[in-house]
Amino acid sequence: MTFSWSRGRTLAAGIALIALTNAIALGGVVYNRGGEAESGLKLTQREVLAPHGYGLDREGGGLQLYLSWHVLGPERDDAFYWNFQGTPEWLDEAKLASLGFDVSPPPATRRASWRYDRQLPKEALVVLELDGPAYQKALARARDRAAKEIAKGEATGKAGPGTPAAQAATFLKNEETANTRLFAVDAGHDAQALRAKYPDRTRYAIVQGKVRPYHQAGRAKEAQWTGYIEVIENARVNVPLEFRKAVESAPRALPYATEAATGPAFEVTVAFGKRFEPWIIAAGAASR
Amino acid sequence: MTSNSRTAAQQRADEIRVFEEELAHLEREGIVALTPAQRGAIAAHHRGLLARLARDFDIDRDARAKQLSLGMRIASFLGALALAASVFFLFRQFWDRFSTTAQVVILIVAALGTFGATLWIQARESSGYFTKLAAMVAFACFVINISLLGQIFNITPSDKALIPWAAFALLLAYTCDLRLLLAAGILCIIAWISARTGTWSGMYWLHFGERPENFFPAAVILFLVPQWIPHGRFTGFGPIYRVFALLTLFLPILVLSNWGRVSYLDFEEDAIEGFYQVLGFLLSAGAIWLGARRHWSEVVNTGSVFFVIFLYTKFFDWWWEIMPKYLFFLVLGLTAVLLLFIMRRLRASGLFGGRAS
Numbered sequence: 001m002t003f004s005w006s007r008g009r010t011l012a013a014g015i016a017l018i019a020l021t022n023a024i025a026l027g028g029v030v031y032n033r034g035g036e037a038e039s040g041l042k043l044t045q046r047e048v049l050a051p052h053g054y055g056l057d058r059e060g061g062g063l064q065l066y067l068s069w070h071v072l073g074p075e076r077d078d079a080f081y082w083n084f085q086g087t088p089e090w091l092d093e094a095k096l097a098s099l100g101f102d103v104s105p106p107p108a109t110r111r112a113s114w115r116y117d118r119q120l121p122k123e124a125l126v127v128l129e130l131d132g133p134a135y136q137k138a139l140a141r142a143r144d145r146a147a148k149e150i151a152k153g154e155a156t157g158k159a160g161p162g163t164p165a166a167q168a169a170t171f172l173k174n175e176e177t178a179n180t181r182l183f184a185v186d187a188g189h190d191a192q193a194l195r196a197k198y199p200d201r202t203r204y205a206i207v208q209g210k211v212r213p214y215h216q217a218g219r220a221k222e223a224q225w226t227g228y229i230e231v232i233e234n235a236r237v238n239v240p241l242e243f244r245k246a247v248e249s250a251p252r253a254l255p256y257a258t259e260a261a262t263g264p265a266f267e268v269t270v271a272f273g274k275r276f277e278p279w280i281i282a283a284g285a286a287s288r
Numbered sequence: 289m290t291s292n293s294r295t296a297a298q299q300r301a302d303e304i305r306v307f308e309e310e311l312a313h314l315e316r317e318g319i320v321a322l323t324p325a326q327r328g329a330i331a332a333h334h335r336g337l338l339a340r341l342a343r344d345f346d347i348d349r350d351a352r353a354k355q356l357s358l359g360m361r362i363a364s365f366l367g368a369l370a371l372a373a374s375v376f377f378l379f380r381q382f383w384d385r386f387s388t389t390a391q392v393v394i395l396i397v398a399a400l401g402t403f404g405a406t407l408w409i410q411a412r413e414s415s416g417y418f419t420k421l422a423a424m425v426a427f428a429c430f431v432i433n434i435s436l437l438g439q440i441f442n443i444t445p446s447d448k449a450l451i452p453w454a455a456f457a458l459l460l461a462y463t464c465d466l467r468l469l470l471a472a473g474i475l476c477i478i479a480w481i482s483a484r485t486g487t488w489s490g491m492y493w494l495h496f497g498e499r500p501e502n503f504f505p506a507a508v509i510l511f512l513v514p515q516w517i518p519h520g521r522f523t524g525f526g527p528i529y530r531v532f533a534l535l536t537l538f539l540p541i542l543v544l545s546n547w548g549r550v551s552y553l554d555f556e557e558d559a560i561e562g563f564y565q566v567l568g569f570l571l572s573a574g575a576i577w578l579g580a581r582r583h584w585s586e587v588v589n590t591g592s593v594f595f596v597i598f599l600y601t602k603f604f605d606w607w608w609e610i611m612p613k614y615l616f617f618l619v620l621g622l623t624a625v626l627l628l629f630i631m632r633r634l635r636a637s638g639l640f641g642g643r644a645s
Contacts, residue, residue, distance in 0.1 A: 010463045014403045021452040029441040062384045120491040234442045
């Protein structure tokens with residue numbers, strides 16, 4: 001093999017390489033966005049967050065919005081206020097097996113089982129549901145919790161700031177007005193099957209993600225395989241220049257923002273294409 | 289200029305300098321005595337030859353020039369990294385002021401323009417220092433080109449991007465004889481092969497680092513590249529392939545010999561760690577032997593470093609807790625002395641003598 005290329009051939013090879021790579025990347029974008037979008041969700045400031053510190057870093061590059069999503073986990077007292085992206089209740093052993101994970105019981109020895117349950121994550125298609133049954137269930141749980149804690153507080157005389165009753169009431173308010181309504185409700189490998197199960201393209205988006213399993217230790221009944229969604233790919237959505245002004249003028253979309261209490265003031269429509277990659281197609285004040 | 293002829297020119301200049309020094313020694317000791325005419329003829333010939341080589345290839349004509357060249361190489365290396373970083377932050381500073389179309393055009397034009405500029409500079413510069421700066425900026429622009437396209441259009445990250453990056457780095461490296469770009473290309477190749485190896489086992493590609501065995505195929509391939517493809521015309525390319533190959537082999541072994549739980553092997557953790565400890569000793573000793581046989585000093589050095597690291601980590605495991613610290617470090621020191629004796633004996637015995645390649 002010889003490397004004695006003329007400068008002309010080197011130049012041609014380099015230009016071809018740059019052009020071909022860009023063509024493949026842009027061709028993929030055209031394919032993804034071609035035809036009718038696979039799904040399109042109208043999100044509010046509750047579901048899209050500006051990155052922390054945006055506007056403070058003058059060298060931060062372009063603006064991206066972060067898709068805020070939750071899961072509905074098993075109802076647990078000790079994790080009620082923080083288990084938003086933990087284990088979804090639908091991600092059981094059967095679901096993990098369908099995603100290609102080995103869910104057979106780990107070896108008996110502790111040392112072997114430790115290694116055994118460190119299975120690495122796999123790619124999966126995740127279904128995101130907007131303002132659907134999962135959100136309603138989360139809301140109902142928050143209401144039940146608030147009712148119980150307030151009743152308990154009234155009975156014991158502990159209802160002031162900082163008490164469990166006040167915490168539950170604040171959480172309910174946030175869940176009603178500020179927290180995201182976007183929930184991961186299913187996962188699989190077959191996009192068509194998932195779409196058949198969730199046909200409403202304005203409420204359900206299929207996105208790419210990664211699922212990681214882990215073995216929950218415990219007694220015979222409690223010991224089981226479970227897992228969590230490690231990441232939703234492309235959860236950061238680039239904001240093109242034409243939508244920048246609208247996005248920047250939106251109220252700060254933080255979970256505890258008081259502006260959100262007045263209802264959605266900002267709306268951004270995110271489309272998902274054939275490769276499940278998102279892009280913004282509209283942004284502006286929400287229609288009330 | 290071709291890289292080969294520049295290397296040959298520098299080698300010839302070095303030979304002339306050594307010849308002059310040796311001739312002066314021989315004359316002082318009365319071994320030879322050239323006539324003034326002979327001495328003058330040789331000196332004139334060398335002067336003319338060095339002047340022509342310096343003009344055509346920007347070689348170092350004496351030891352002082354060589355020292356300055358080393359400084360220029362270091363400045364060129366640091367400058368290349370700094371300029372690449374500058375381009376990256378330039379994009380970040382002004383990026384959000386452009387429309388999507390303008391962003392795409394800027395990215396492609398930047399990659400093409402810096403590549404063209406690199407070749408233009410290379411055609412006009414014989415030393416290679418400015419070519420290295422330009423090539424590094426061109427590579428940075430191409431990496432930023434693809435990365436930012438991914439960000440602009442929310443493209444799912446893929447290991448496939450590593451292929452054109454590697455190809456571009458290697459094209460620049462081989463065209464301009466640049467070891468820095470060769471190293472960049474090799475790193476992309478290591479990442480891509482390891483990611484592919486990982487995906488064959490079903491994992492998501494970005495997690496290839498969580499199973500260190502994924503790096504082994506890349507190590508083997510890299511080690512064989514200079515065997516399959518002669519690199520004599522390129523300064524130091526063969527050693528770079530071999531050093532990266534050995535690092536890609538020994539670093540994962542070092543990890544596995546201490547944390548067996550991250551292995552693919554389905555055995556008890558202790559058994560896996562023991563297996564990789566033995567393998568580490570055998571392969572590092574084998575690298576020392578092979579390097580000595582083939583006169584690959586970089587292989588000998590890398591093998592030696594890892595042999596000592598494997599040895600010292602075992603010593604740490606065995607004795608750190610139970611020995612007083614002064615005794616532990618004394619044992620380390622004495623072991624180093626013992627290794628020096630062994631290697632000196634081996635060198636004197638000529639056991640490792642062999643053909644250079």
